[in-house]
Amino acid sequence: MKTNFITKTGWNLLILLAIVFVIAQLIWGFSWLLWCIFILFVYLFRVSKINYIADPNTIVAPIEGKIKCIKTSSYRELGECIEVQIINNIFSQGNIIAPLDMDIEETRVRHGLFLCPFMKNTNLMSERMLFLARSKGKQWALRIIFGALNRKAHIDDFGHHLNHGQSIGFMFDGSVSLLLPKDTRICINENDKVRIGALIGYLNP
Template sequence: MNRFIAKEGWTVVFTLLGLLLLVWIFWGFSFILLLAFLAFLFLFRASKPYLVCNDEKAILAPIDGRITRIENAYYEDFGECLELNIKNAFYDCGSLSAPIKMQFEKLTLRHGLFLCSELEVAKKMNERMIIRAFAGDKSIIMRICAGSLDRKLKLMNNPHHLNAGDKMGFLLNGSVSLLLPKDTRVHVGLNDEIKAGSLLAYLS
């Protein structure tokens, strides 16, 4: 079942299905409930990323979306780095996967609000998860930020060792920032529409 519907959406999808059937049996068919069921079925659809590259230094897209930022940045004790941000819209598939083979060093969950991610204040106030990890001999950071439709950030089974393409979680309309070493070679451009598993960059 989780090949077609993300586990995070099972409760709401099957609740709506049961409600649709009950209303149909006792009162009659409801087009409103059918549309609601189909809408949530679409929102929580699952897909396995098609990995375009097997190179261990390749950084692959962790989620469907649009590239909204490619710029130099400075992040706490990580120092100067390259930030690559992907915005996942509600109509994009929200399955979140590992961008590279990596081993977790530190995971921090910062609870917060669920504001529209287009607002400047959302960058600091929305709930977010920060994962620092090793990819071979390089350090990378994944910063996952919830959107207005998300209600909780949670990793699947809280894994610590992941291969590229392994499922990590689900976002409805959040964003994912990858903080990479400054010498990373980028293979995408600003505003590019990308699919999970497509090539983003190479670690040097």
């Protein structure tokens, strides 16, 4: 895993803060408050990138966070599937990556409110996106729900294919759910904390 340092989502804000910091320093002198604010935002916008994944059947964590639930779900296009939900907070890295090679068949955007991911009915009312994808001939889905600290959905322009570990977007907080085939081998448990790119399981051929 390689640290890319800063997501492209944060560059405009960080450049603006740097300009304010320089101007304030020229007029009033050094400010510890502005310096701490700048360092805080550098920390919040940090990202890591997955360089190489040896096994194409390996499912990696699409975001850093805590495993909220692993359960059997039923979805219209997928039928019975395994849902793995990861909750991300502001102190975790917010970069979202592809957990598998993804041929995206459909992208659905549901506009809504930016709510805390721990609130009841968040899945129904929040701003969210769903990617229906196919990997190794199997259909599955990735659902992203943006939390209260976001003001827009930061999603990259990547077309209809994503490589294993390729960046999808960025969030300050929220949740990412994998809706996987029911024969998927899962290697994590509820309440586990995972780093981005950590092993989640294996997609059976």
